[in-house]
Amino acid sequence: MTPRASEGAAGRKRLVDDFRAGGRPALARAISMVEGGRPGVGALLRELLLARPRACRLGVTGPPGAGKSSLIAALATLMRARGEEVAIVAVDPTSPFSGGALLGDRIRMNDLATDPGVFIRSMATRGSLGGLAATTREVIDLLDAFGFPNILVETVGVGQTELEIASTADSVAVVLVPESGDGIQAMKAGLMEIADLFVVNKSDRIGADRMVRAIRQALLLKTGHGGHDVPAHHGVDLSRVADGTGSPADTDTPAPPPQWNIPVLKTSAGRGEGIDEFLEHFRAHQHYLKASGVLEQRRQSRARRRIRDVVEGRMRRRAREFLGxxxxxxxxxxxxxxxxxxxxxxxxxxxxAILRKDPESGT
Ligand SMILES: Nc1nc2c(ncn2[C@@H]2O[C@H](COP(=O)(O)OP(=O)(O)OP(=O)(O)O)[C@@H](O)[C@H]2O)c(=O)[nH]1
Ligand SMILES: [Mg+2]
Incomplete structure (x- = not known):
């Protein structure tokens, strides 16, 4: 082994030890290594990501300016008030997450940003090779392995991004606003396919109820369910998913086969309204995922894509290097x-010749 390689191995071991001991600098460094796509990151991840996923992962997506950051800040504040730690990942944020007051006096991002129980990371997606799918997924897995029980991920929902976020989060909330236009229109971009929860934010404005109705209508068209299957208020029958807190003790009581009716919630992050319900429905969805086995399915399809992406990425890089x-x-x-x-x-x-030897495959 070259002196450099052994130095790298020692450095990696220190980083792994610090990470496992809960050192925030080690977490930040590991994330930077992933984002930078540095060589040797594969070896690091091989060690760090060997942990059973445990975190509740919520993806929050929707059009620019819908209030995704505000909602995430409000949710995080609520989680903190309940004593839970939370990690926030903002992908390609159009407005920076930290610094400044997001919603005037109500939620001060600086309070969240300086709270040791909160970890906030903004990240920019890169070219087609990395992009959201690869990098965000790894960062989220790192946060999970580090021990954050809640991970909130914000992405602007345009194009392919929404579909990719679905593969990184367990629950996906699609945030729209009263002005998002005709409900059906909003469904076109694939939002319908990925939403586990709909949130009509800025409900302090005119047209929120109309938007809620339009989304429900579109959901009815899609699922073919009669209106009676969608409870009038939040769209989910909590009695069917136990008490919705998602705590392990709930599984002791035998429940009927769990079902999920996509709720359409109204919130005003600005006024702090509907945030409790949002959190409650997120928890209910997490509980549903576990109870129904859907969580396991989602993890498996994530693992499948993951293996494929890592293998393909490595092969592609090797081929390019070889040719170059x-x-x-x-x-x-x-x-x-x-x-x-x-x-x-x-x-x-x-x-x-390319296949004969892959330097990264040896340990
Ligand atoms: N009236 C009203 N304004 C809100 C509400 N929630 C957020 N806003 C405002 O809407 C603007 C955008 O909010 P953000 O939380 O940054 O929205 P975003 O979806 O994260 O925006 P991007 O990340 O830029 O796509 C800000 O000026 C917020 O203060 C709300 O419930 N009501
Ligand atoms: Mg934002």
Whole structure:
């Protein structure tokens, strides 16, 4: 082993020990390593991520300015008031999460940001290779392995992002506002598919009830359920998911087969209204996930995607490095460009060499 490698191994061991001992700097460093995609991060993650997922993970998505950060801040404040620790991850935030007052005097982000029971991390997604799927997932898993019982993830819901967040969080809340327009319109971007809860925020404004009705209507069209299946207020029949607190003791009482009717909640993060209900329904959904076995299914499909992404990512990187360094690379390029060889022929020739040795596979 080269001196450098052993130094790296010693450094890694220190980092792993500090992380396991609950050191925040170690957590922050591990996250930076993941974000930076540094070599050796695979070896680090191999150790750090060997932990059974335990955290309640809530993804909060929706159009820009819907109040996602405000809601997350309000939820986090409520969780703190109940003595629970919470980690917040803001992906590609358009407005920075920390610093400044988000909602005037009601929720001061600075209070949250300086609270040792809260960990806030803003992160920017990178190119197509990393992106939300890979990096956020790892960061969330790190926060989970570190021991945060609650992880709240904010992403702006545009395009593919919403679907990807679904693979990182267990519960997904889609936040809309009264002005989000025609309910059906709002459903188009795939929001319908990923929402476990709908939240109509800024309900202090005109049109909130109409928005709630439009979403319920769209849900009815999608599920084909009659209106009686969707309770009038919050859309979930809590009696069917035990008491909704999600505590392990609940599982002692035999419950009927759990069902989940997507609730449509009204909140005003600005006035601090509806936040308790939001938290209650999030807990109820977590409880439902466990009781129904859906949590296990979601974890498995996450694991499946994960394996595929890590393997593909590594293969791709190896292939690029191999081609980039190969002395004949420009020759192949010229030959293929001139029509004297094909990319297929080159692939046939180089793939066996690429597969022969992957430096990262050895320990
Ligand atoms: N009237 C009203 N305004 C709100 C409410 N919640 C948030 N806002 C305001 O809406 C604006 C956007 O709130 P944010 O929480 O930053 O929204 P966001 O969805 O996180 O925004 P981006 O991260 O930029 O997409 C801020 O000026 C908030 O003060 C609410 O319930 N009612
Ligand atoms: Mg925000």
């Amino acid at each position: 360094r190969h002395p004949d690379h420009s020759h192949w390029v010229a030959e293929v460009a001139a029509g004297r060889a094909t990319a297929y022929g080159v692939a046939e020739a180089v793939i066996p």
